[in-house]
Amino acid sequence: xxxxxxxxxxxxxxxxxYNKEIRYQIDLHKPYLFDSLPDGNYKLEYSNxxxxxFIKNISLKDNQVYKSKIIFDSLSLQKxxxxxxINNLKNGESYKQYCWxxxxxxxxxxxxxxxxxxxxxxxxxxxxxxxxxxxDLKAIEKFEAEIYFLNGxxxxxxxxxxxxxxxxxxxxDTLKEMTCNWHGYEILMxxxxxK
Numbered sequence: 001x002x003x004x005x006x007x008x009x010x011x012x013x014x015x016x017x018y019n020k021e022i023r024y025q026i027d028l029h030k031p032y033l034f035d036s037l038p039d040g041n042y043k044l045e046y047s048n049x050x051x052x053x054f055i056k057n058i059s060l061k062d063n064q065v066y067k068s069k070i071i072f073d074s075l076s077l078q079k080x081x082x083x084x085x086i087n088n089l090k091n092g093e094s095y096k097q098y099c100w101x102x103x104x105x106x107x108x109x110x111x112x113x114x115x116x117x118x119x120x121x122x123x124x125x126x127x128x129x130x131x132x133x134x135x136d137l138k139a140i141e142k143f144e145a146e147i148y149f150l151n152g153x154x155x156x157x158x159x160x161x162x163x164x165x166x167x168x169x170x171x172x173d174t175l176k177e178m179t180c181n182w183h184g185y186e187i188l189m190x191x192x193x194x195k
């Protein structure tokens with residue numbers, strides 16, 4: 001799945017060998033090969049999905065080959081898992097998640113999770129009372145941790161950002177995903193709708 005990014009640049013001193021800006025997309029699985037670079041010191045700059053910038057310093061000599069793996073969408077989620085709604089749902093409780101946003105091709109959706117005697121059920125526009133498997137629960141947990149992590153992060157303007165709400169009883173959490181790159185909801189729905 002291609003993503004947009006705000007920075008991917010290879011330079012040496014005042015010479016720029018490669019530079020792309022936010023309007024471009026990259027394929028996450030496509031390798032970028034810079035061949036026949038002269039010996040010297042290089043700086044590889046790139047930004048991740050939330051627009052943090054990283055720099056890798058590279059020194060090449062004697063036709064040396066240098067390989068680097070860049071993970072644009074890696075997120076540190078550990079501290080969010082314990083607070084996500086799916087992990088705090090007691091027996092007999094339920095919550096709803098609504099999402100909307102986008103510009104010309106706007107999107108609106110929801111899901112509801114119910115816990116009946118520690119058996120979890122999923123409701124959405126397309127599914128009614130689907131009994132969730134352990135794999136389903138892990139996918140929901142990951143999605144929810146990602147959206148809590150991404151809340152307010154990114155540089156997307158108002159027409160491209162997504163809004164997510166989680167409501168349980170009288171409590172509503174409203175979260176803004178502003179990366180224009182994250183596809184977590186689509187990935188989750190694909191996982192939950194596998195036959």
